[in-house]
Amino acid sequence: MAEDEPNNGTPGSQSGPYQGPRAADFTPEPDHSDDPGYVTRTRFLSNAAFAGTGVLAAAILVPVVGFAVASPLQGEDYRWVDIGPASDYLKNPPPYPNPTPSTKIGEVASLAVSGPSSDADRRIYVVYGLKDPTTRPQPTPGQPAAEFEAQFAKWASSLRADDFDLIAIWNRCAHLGCPVAYSPGSAGYVCPCHGGAYDSRGLVTGGPPPRPLDRVDIKIVDQSKKFEPQDVEAGKDRIPLAVAAKSNNPNLRVLVGKPYSIDQQQQSFPLSGPGEPVSGTLSHLYPFQ
């Protein structure tokens, strides 16, 4: 019978002497698991995973950390820019003759100022007005007009030159950098992007901006006088505002220079980018807030 026939060893045959590898011929692979210098497949894959994770972490962290530390370190070249005669800006100098509640106290001029590079071109608002506009009396509901006028006249007569200053406000919104515009009706600045609102001195009154509008250094000089660079650096060329306001000297000019940031208390800080708080707890957390 077929089941009993011996295997003749021909290919495809199911019977006959086995000619494949035998257990006795098997040579086991050497075990390198205890050899730290030998790279097994598992070790290679583990190292590759670690390296990939490191590259990913660096790709995320390097820009974030760089963004956090680079801005304060970056200086900006600047130069003083002559923006015109002082008489153009020092209108209605105090004390005012016969002031009334409708007297405009403080002027706001808007002009484009070219910076040292096209990236630094900016529009500024030059404000000559009260350091603290909130001191200006407001009529209370139902207050007789004559009584308020007397109150206003008393306040106006108490004003001194030191109650006024001249500031230059950069129109770059402190939230995300949109250009703000001065609104005479509200005597403040409004941002068209997200509703940021600022008062006449650029202090935040509403919306998302984390700090007031940045300012630009401003000074009044007598262009007929020459100063050494170190004296200009020391501010010896600056004409006091109170002196300039009373002067008819046609040589007095207004110059604007280096931008800087402020907080709500109007303390000065190095120029920061949009969205960056400059004081308080959040300033330490930025950009991780």
Ligand code: FES
């Ligand atoms: S950019 Fe001005 S409020 Fe957002």
